[in-house]
Amino acid sequence: xxxxxxxxxxxxxxxxxxxxxxxxxxxxxxxxxxxxxxxxxxxxxxxxxxxxxxxxxxxxxxxxxxxxxxxxxxxxxxxxxxxxxxxxxxxxxxxxxxxxxxxxxxxxxxxxxxxxxxxxxxxxxxxxxxxxxxxxxxxxxxxxxxxxxxxxxxxxxxxxxxxxxxxxxxxxxxxxxxxxxxxxxxxxxxxxxxxxxxxxxxxxxxxxxxxxxxxxxxxxxxxxxxxxxxxxxxxxxxxxxxxxxxxxxxxxxxxxxxxxxxxxxxxxxxxxxxxxxxxxxxxxxxxxxxxxxxxxxxxxxxxxxxxxxxxxxxxxxxxxxxxxxxxxxx
Numbered sequence: 668x669x670x671x672x673x674x675x676x677x678x679x680x681x682x683x684x685x686x687x688x689x690x691x692x693x694x695x696x697x698x699x700x701x702x703x704x705x706x707x708x709x710x711x712x713x714x715x716x717x718x719x720x721x722x723x724x725x726x727x728x729x730x731x732x733x734x735x736x737x738x739x740x741x742x743x744x745x746x747x748x749x750x751x752x753x754x755x756x757x758x759x760x761x762x763x764x765x766x767x768x769x770x771x772x773x774x775x776x777x778x779x780x781x782x783x784x785x786x787x788x789x790x791x792x793x794x795x796x797x798x799x800x801x802x803x804x805x806x807x808x809x810x811x812x813x814x815x816x817x818x819x820x821x822x823x824x825x826x827x828x829x830x831x832x833x834x835x836x837x838x839x840x841x842x843x844x845x846x847x848x849x850x851x852x853x854x855x856x857x858x859x860x861x862x863x864x865x866x867x868x869x870x871x872x873x874x875x876x877x878x879x880x881x882x883x884x885x886x887x888x889x890x891x892x893x894x895x896x897x898x899x900x901x902x903x904x905x906x907x908x909x910x911x912x913x914x915x916x917x918x919x920x921x922x923x924x925x926x927x928x929x930x931x932x933x934x935x936x937x938x939x940x941x942x943x944x945x946x947x948x949x950x951x952x953x954x955x956x957x958x959x960x961x962x963x964x965x966x967x968x969x970x971x972x973x974x975x976x977x978x979x980x981x982x983x984x985x986x987x988x989x990x991x992x993x994x995x996x997x
Contacts, residue, residue: 770826
């Protein structure tokens, strides 16, 4: 009797296993004509935010899961050295500006001397016409006038050099101020904090990752399709995404088609086991819809993506776009 029960259990298990295999093999064959699909996971575009300069992390302003606005401060690095460099650059700029002021005063003084020398030369020439002074005196006065004119040009050249020094000091000040601002690591986009890679007290090098952000406006799913289906796709083709556990049909578009085929990942089920080479196709949800439902669309959610191979084919009723209610989205 026990053997009969044992063999009966084995038979039932075999039948159930056969039914499961049949469902897996025929499920993808049940798609309407002109459509293809595959399973996948939802992905949010990840961005690693790194530091431009080396330093010690003195503060982390965000926690994992926080929503941050663009340009919000994520972390702060020690800024004593950058503050010192900024102060030195500002002092150099001040000295250069004072040099310009001195050059202006020198030019004014030399021009006054030039004016005086010209007046003395003109007076000496009148006296020479009246035979009251010699030609040598006229030449001496003219030489003094020419020397004063040369002194004015020299003072003007000194001023130009001082102005160039001010511009150089301004550039150094701007660079130091920029470096000082970069000690505050800011969010390049509005997004959600995924990981805090660095911790307070860590010394990080230039280019080290500090925080990882997820872009809620860039939501996609990768599906793998056989050559016969991929060849009919074009970029921008309409698609649909259906996620497990969410009663909705999300609109999407074909954003990317792999240029080369690859081995089928283990997580992908194909209609025929003989199809070993598949093309990766990325389906992207429109950014405005993704942002509207950013609290629902989380990375890692499983589901299915469907593409339309024939632009003239009408989407089946079960794949008509149906977004969650606003209450569910919140």
